[in-house]
Amino acid sequence: MILYEALRENRRRTYYLLAFFVALVMATGAALGYLAGDTYMGVGLALIFAAFYIPFTYWTAAWQVLNLAGAEEAPEEEYPELHHLVEELVLAARLPKPKVYVVKDPAPNAFAAGMKPEESAVAVTTGLLELLDRESLEGVIAHEISHIRNGDVKLMTLAIALVGVIVLLADLGQRMLWYGGLWGRDRGRRDRDRGGGEIILVALALLLLLLAPLAAFLTQMALSRNREFYADASAVDLTRNPQGLIKALTLLKEHQATVKRANPATAGMYFVYPFKGEEFWSSLFSTHPPIEERIRRLAAL
């Protein structure tokens, strides 16, 4: 596949996933509303939740940037090569230089943080610096700079917020059922006959409320994996050298380790999945695609 096509294909997939996500939020709201007696009110409620929840999540996420998983600012005198690589790549990407951090951890990994390019940061572990040469480190930094350029921190925060809204709605629905609120539906019912179709609809709404949180989580993970591929492809767009990134991924595959200060909420922003051994238990539940698959796609560029 041509690089340019790979990038476009990826963007399209992001839109599909986001559209599905928004549809899922509205469907959950509709299901809730339907059971409570007013479908439109449910959708409205979902939108109101989203209107409050999304800014709130953004606001908390913006604060989390300061709390960078035990990262310390890397002085330029001590890490000249790292600083130079970051400077080189932001030059190519026409971005302001992010802050450069080092995490004292032997597990080789890296991550990007920051909701805006002007307030972003790139962090690498000391393990990564020891393991990689300049060419492969360039690939990793380009991947992280791409996360910043592509607005992935923001996008994944949005995804987290949408999952939050869906969980909230589904929870509300389940509580409502518990307290018998479901039968409010009968009271709200107009003159229509209660046909067999309606029972199916009720069952569907119930099923949706039960399954929506899982579906939302899976969509979030799919989005995250999609953004990883996208960051890989746009990294190559910057460096014009897929070999560096391939070399880095090959080495990191052999040296998988758990980053001590990583947590599931930030896992998506790491270069490779920061928890050892968990990646392979299921590809559906992972924030990152399997490393082999990333290498394969890079080799095809």
Add this chain to the structure above:
Amino acid sequence: MLDYVLLALVLLLVLYGVMVYNGLVRYRNWTQESWAQIDVQLKRRYDLIPNLVETVKGYMKYEQETLAKIIEMRSKLVQGSPEERMEANQQLGGVLRHLFALAEAYPDLKANTVFLRLQEELTTTENKIAYARQLYNKTVAEYNIRRESFPANIFASLFGFQRIEPLAIPEGEREAPQVKLT
């Protein structure tokens, strides 16, 4: 009624012209800005080289010729047209790589932190020049496409936006990945 329609059309046309004009100005500024980035790095190389020669001189007694060549090429970094300066930079890069390869044979030099520092600095300026040129060419291409596509080209020629030529990419340097159809 017709007057209003005409007026609206004229307004829309003016609005469109303003947008095209501003877009072109923005891209032209970006090309100048990315050339400025290259310029900064070329000057930085120019400044670094005397230090390098000074540091290396004492160790590499038998490489005086190479060093003299480097000094001579250095002045071309800041003289002449952009193409000439880029060409000089390219040649200098080759000689420097040769010098750094030779330095492998001098353990004392390899242990000199000033030398290592300079080596790293010169490497990064070279990379930055390559990246800045990549950005320059990309911006120039976008600018030219904007300038030449219809109907923006009418405004472009009206306001005197000239075509900008991209910088030639020297052979053997980082080029776009090979296009493979799979």
